[in-house]
Amino acid sequence: MSNAAAAADIKCGALLRKLLRELLPVPLENVYRMPMQFKSFDTAAFLRDYWQKRPALIRDPWRSWHNPLSPDELAGLACEDHVESRLITQSSDDWNAEHGPLPEARFGDLGKSPWTLLVQAVDQHVPDVAALIEPFRFIPNWRIDDVMVSYASDGGGVGPHFDHYDVFLIQGLGQRRWQIGGMCDDQTALRSHEDLLLLANFEATEEWILDPGDMLYIPPGIAHNGVAVGEDCMTYSIGFRSPSRKELISNWCDELLPTLGDDDRYCDPDLSLQKNPGEISASAIDRLHSMLTEKLKDREAFAQWFGEYNSTPRYPETDWRPEEPIGSEQLRELLEAGHPLIRNPASRFSFVRPDESKLLLFVDGQSIVCEDIVMLVAEELCAQEKFNADPEWLSSNRVIALLTDLYNRGSLAFDWS
Numbered sequence: 001m002s003n004a005a006a007a008a009d010i011k012c013g014a015l016l017r018k019l020l021r022e023l024l025p026v027p028l029e030n031v032y033r034m035p036m037q038f039k040s041f042d043t044a045a046f047l048r049d050y051w052q053k054r055p056a057l058i059r060d061p062w063r064s065w066h067n068p069l070s071p072d073e074l075a076g077l078a079c080e081d082h083v084e085s086r087l088i089t090q091s092s093d094d095w096n097a098e099h100g101p102l103p104e105a106r107f108g109d110l111g112k113s114p115w116t117l118l119v120q121a122v123d124q125h126v127p128d129v130a131a132l133i134e135p136f137r138f139i140p141n142w143r144i145d146d147v148m149v150s151y152a153s154d155g156g157g158v159g160p161h162f163d164h165y166d167v168f169l170i171q172g173l174g175q176r177r178w179q180i181g182g183m184c185d186d187q188t189a190l191r192s193h194e195d196l197l198l199l200a201n202f203e204a205t206e207e208w209i210l211d212p213g214d215m216l217y218i219p220p221g222i223a224h225n226g227v228a229v230g231e232d233c234m235t236y237s238i239g240f241r242s243p244s245r246k247e248l249i250s251n252w253c254d255e256l257l258p259t260l261g262d263d264d265r266y267c268d269p270d271l272s273l274q275k276n277p278g279e280i281s282a283s284a285i286d287r288l289h290s291m292l293t294e295k296l297k298d299r300e301a302f303a304q305w306f307g308e309y310n311s312t313p314r315y316p317e318t319d320w321r322p323e324e325p326i327g328s329e330q331l332r333e334l335l336e337a338g339h340p341l342i343r344n345p346a347s348r349f350s351f352v353r354p355d356e357s358k359l360l361l362f363v364d365g366q367s368i369v370c371e372d373i374v375m376l377v378a379e380e381l382c383a384q385e386k387f388n389a390d391p392e393w394l395s396s397n398r399v400i401a402l403l404t405d406l407y408n409r410g411s412l413a414f415d416w417s
């Protein structure tokens, strides 16, 4: 097949898919959107002075802010069953949470009391919201979680609470009053509520009204409360991941357990007489303890496991796998014809460097060893969300094999926008 024919064939397939997706409730379009850019935000100074240290109010740092999603589009997402959403309604001094998918009619009978709609991981469904993550790539890919979007009616909010992760709260539309309070932890008193972790006591230490484009950074544990001022208040929360020690130990042990046999046991051929048979000797404890720590401390195995674990998609519904797998020659022809590749926003691309000569690329829960030119390509894939193939890449069968594999797994796609 000629280059043009291959391109036309795939483009037709993509157009057909696009049409089908338009008929589907949520269009999962594999298109690239130009990210908005910061005009005045010193990211190095931010990391030095604020990141994980103290809240920061950043007034409209954008070259030109525009709200990437309309309230109606957000409401549409909340009606989809593969999208995670919550509706919080307020009555006097209490909050009530309903989990999505919400029936469309629900938005018609909300009444006058303040309410908030929260939709999780909107970046995985809406390319314009995915583009909102790009300016935040000054934080490593593996730390970035997703973008939650909220809509609130006048006076609406989720109540005073704290989160276990860092968050940038970007005001998209309308206004919100943000108050911040002190540092909280697992001992902080909460209101008894089934679904919401609301603080029993909240005292604001500072407050601001945010306008469209304004941004508030809140480190983990800081109490905060956002209340819509007027109608049509939309907030974009860029959330980050920070695994707890509990999560790490539990999941790393789950990974190790199947590799451990029953014959790998405590042994003491050097046992000597001891004064009191009741004592578990220090040397026995040392030996038992090292049986445990030796395995847990295997740094290389841990690095590989962690990269795979961390890159496992949380919402695998954002499925970009082609209907028909592409062949490597067809992919090469499309790249030669100048078609750029883009990353699936649900696929976290990251890597570790076991040594100078190679890296381990992590995508969608898998690890791939990359050396020589493939290593350079893997670095590029992790650094750019959209890229055109270098002519040097195209002459390498190993590079084409990697890209074909990632394309067929739905981690990469051609951008037809």
Ligand code: SIN
Pocket: 116, 149, 150, 157, 158, 163, 167, 169, 224, 226, 235, 236, 237
């Ligand atoms: C919101 O967008 O209303 C809540 C975000 C947050 O407080 O984390």
Ligand code: CO
Pocket: 161, 162, 163, 167, 224
């Ligand atoms: Co919060």
